[in-house]
Amino acid sequence: MNLKKTIRLKTLLSTLMVSFLTITLLGILAQVSGEHATLGNRLLSLNHNLTQSANAVTSVVTYFRGLDTLGEVTILFLSIFGVGIGINRSEHLHTILHYDNALLKMGARVLFPVIILFGFYIIFHGHLSPGGGFQGGVVIASAFLLMFLAEGDAYALDHKILTLVEAFSGVGFVLLGLLGVLLGGLFLSNPLPLGTLGQLFSGGVLPIIYLFVGLKVAAEITVLIEYFIRTHDARDA
Amino acid sequence: MIGLVILGTFLMLIVVAYMVVSDEFLAGSVVYFMAFGLGSTVLYVIFSAPDVALTEAVIGAGVSGVVFLVSLLQTQTREDEG
Numbered sequence: 001m002n003l004k005k006t007i008r009l010k011t012l013l014s015t016l017m018v019s020f021l022t023i024t025l026l027g028i029l030a031q032v033s034g035e036h037a038t039l040g041n042r043l044l045s046l047n048h049n050l051t052q053s054a055n056a057v058t059s060v061v062t063y064f065r066g067l068d069t070l071g072e073v074t075i076l077f078l079s080i081f082g083v084g085i086g087i088n089r090s091e092h093l094h095t096i097l098h099y100d101n102a103l104l105k106m107g108a109r110v111l112f113p114v115i116i117l118f119g120f121y122i123i124f125h126g127h128l129s130p131g132g133g134f135q136g137g138v139v140i141a142s143a144f145l146l147m148f149l150a151e152g153d154a155y156a157l158d159h160k161i162l163t164l165v166e167a168f169s170g171v172g173f174v175l176l177g178l179l180g181v182l183l184g185g186l187f188l189s190n191p192l193p194l195g196t197l198g199q200l201f202s203g204g205v206l207p208i209i210y211l212f213v214g215l216k217v218a219a220e221i222t223v224l225i226e227y228f229i230r231t232h233d234a235r236d237a
Numbered sequence: 238m239i240g241l242v243i244l245g246t247f248l249m250l251i252v253v254a255y256m257v258v259s260d261e262f263l264a265g266s267v268v269y270f271m272a273f274g275l276g277s278t279v280l281y282v283i284f285s286a287p288d289v290a291l292t293e294a295v296i297g298a299g300v301s302g303v304v305f306l307v308s309l310l311q312t313q314t315r316e317d318e319g
Binding site: 055057096097122130131132134135138139141142145149221224225228229231 | 287288290291292295296299300303304306307308310311
């Protein structure tokens with residue numbers, strides 16, 4: 001009897017809570033209309049004065065929402081960490097999806113530096129043309145995927161260098177944010193000179209942030225691909 | 238002309254999406270899923286979102302397909318043993 005009463009009280013309270021939240025949300029939505037609703041236009045008009053980045057998406061990702069990008073990179077790191085814990089590693093690893101083919105090997109070796117160069121091009125031109133840290137980093141990781149598919153077990157990655165790159169870029173991102181606190185007063189503010197719109201060296205800290213993001217994403221996705229593609233030999237188990 | 242391209246890509250996406258869920262062979266489903274990623278890349282470019290298109294081209298049509306295929310192969314060998 002008593003239990004039933006508590007449950008009913010809980011239901012009543014949660015109904016009240018939900019209706020209160022709904023009404024508040026509707027009130028906020030009714031206020032946000034007209035010129036305030038076009039947040040995109042407002043960001044675009046701020047973009048030229050604050051960042052001098054030709055690609056407005058980049059200035060949103062690394063400047064207006066720079067803290068969100070830091071969180072995103074952290075989430076990516078945590079998920080790779082989770083995969084590393086979940087997948088059991090042992091000494092006898094073997095690459096699946098690998099076919100020994102001389103032509104494929106040769107083609108992969110020729111294409112590998114070209115894809116890496118393209119990835120770095122996308123990263124460095126993130127504030128000028130479409131793309132940026134995430135896209136370029138993933139392109140670099142796909143070059144390593146190609147090498148895994150073509151070379152198989154013969155292709156070994158240096159995990160020390162990968163870990164160093166990953167840690168260095170993560171710390172560099174946070175240090176850039178703290179540099180913004182020291183020089184500009186706000187986390188991830190833009191203390192460096194902005195330069196002229198359309199130049200490679202322009203936009204202040206934006207290209208540097210994207211370089212760090214790109215290196216971090218490249219290292220993480222490469223490790224993820226290696227975790228997945230190198231597993232126990234099924235015949236050993 | 239561009240309208241025809243959009244219409245064609247949408248129709249292709251619908252057909253490929255049906256193939257993904259209807260294929261009996263699971264590895265075939267993964268390959269159709271990668272084709273779906275390529276089709277949506279074209280759509281992103283047409284609707285002027287090249288940033289998203291770059292990500293989708295690598296992730297949707299490359300990395301995720303490989304990850305799916307590897308997981309599929311691993312689980313299948315374990316099912317056969319058990």
